[in-house]
Amino acid sequence: MNADEYQHLAMRTLAAGLSPQERLTNAALGLNGEAGEFADTVKKHLFHGHPLDREALMKELGDVLWYVALACDTLDISLGAVMAANIEKLRRRYPEGFSSERSQQRSE
Incomplete structure (x- = not known):
């Protein structure tokens, strides 16, 4: 599936x-909420001793993607x-790949 096909199919589930x-507000708030759920799952793994739940992370990434598609x-x-x-933008910023030096010296 390509990105534009995903966007089209995902929007079939929009109220x-x-x-x-309202759509833009829903996207902004939804992105924040879903990113928080992703972060919470990582936090539980790193600081609460939970096993890394890759399936839950994949689901949260899917939810983030839905809100990106909505935006x-x-x-x-x-x-x-x-x-x-x-x-x-990344190619302009890091033409030879990421480097800490280039990151610290970038102007944009």
């Missing part, structure tokens, strides 16, 4: 009748375009 402002759809941007723009 109807939300305004663009993209609301802004009329394809998820594929966001991914491509991010890779281009």
Whole structure:
């Protein structure tokens, strides 16, 4: 499955009748909440002695992705375009791959 196909299919599960402002707010709050659930699962592994629950982390990443797709759809941007723009930004920032020195000296 490619990113744009995912975005299209994911939006089939969006509640109807939300305004663009409500959709964007839902995306922002949902991203925050789901990222928090991902972080909580990692915290439990690192600090509470739980085994690393890869299945739970994958589900939370899927939920994060759904809210990213919602934000993209609301802004009329394809998820594929966001991914491509991010890779281009990373290529400009780290043309030879990541380095701490380049990270500390970057201007953008």
